[in-house]
Amino acid sequence: MADENPSILSHVSIGTNNFDRARDFYDRVLPTLGCKRVMEHPGAVAYGKLYPEFWVQTPIDGKAAAVGNGTHFGFVAPSKEAVHAFYDAAIAAGARGDGAPGPREEYGAPYYGCFLRDLDGHKIEAAFWDFSMQV
Template sequence: MTSPDRTGSQIDHLNFGVSDLQASAEFYRGALAPLGITEIMRVPPGAEQLAMIAFGWAHVKPFFWIVDAPGSQVGPHTHLAFSAPDRTTVDAFHDAALAAGATELRPPGLQPEYHATYYGSFVRDLNGIDLEAVCHHV
């Protein structure tokens, strides 16, 4: 059996239900700013649609959405890692996330259990989602 060609395959976007859409949007605007990730669009609620706010890089389609879902809970160990271009950006993400209200899980640093140059920062957002900024090179 041959494996399918996965060239170009990737996750297109992720949605997470949040208990307070506006508070979560404020958190993510602050926490993701060092990564160059900004709020791109808002989708109002409709007959079969919950209100949503999308984040991504300017002039590119959104890839991370938060959905207005009061009372929703994420499963344990829900984790989302954002790529950072360098270690300084990982540090800046960590500081911005804490300033926005995140709880620290691991401060920025090497994580050699993953590989020799894995440099990451781990925090928990307002909804219990574990977030990471990671740089894979020196």
């Protein structure tokens, strides 16, 4: 059976200390990339296109959530316009910009993306890869 899923990860989870606020933030931001809420449990919500790929939850061990230094979560954007929509929606929902939409020479010509800090301080990214630009 051929592998039809291009992803290498099943899912990722991030912690939050304010579940309702984090859920509301991602409810506003992820639809810009064609994602939707696909599952919810008390204190946990999952987003994806077909299945739960990105979870936001209060830590299961009951301790405070903390942001990982050097950790960030990159979402696939279907276009440059979607990168801008993601960035604008996140800023409007209270995120802090950490790299405006645009190309990044160090990532190569096909890359176009943006970076932000969500309401808990997690670094998030939306990236469009235009492989038609490769020579």
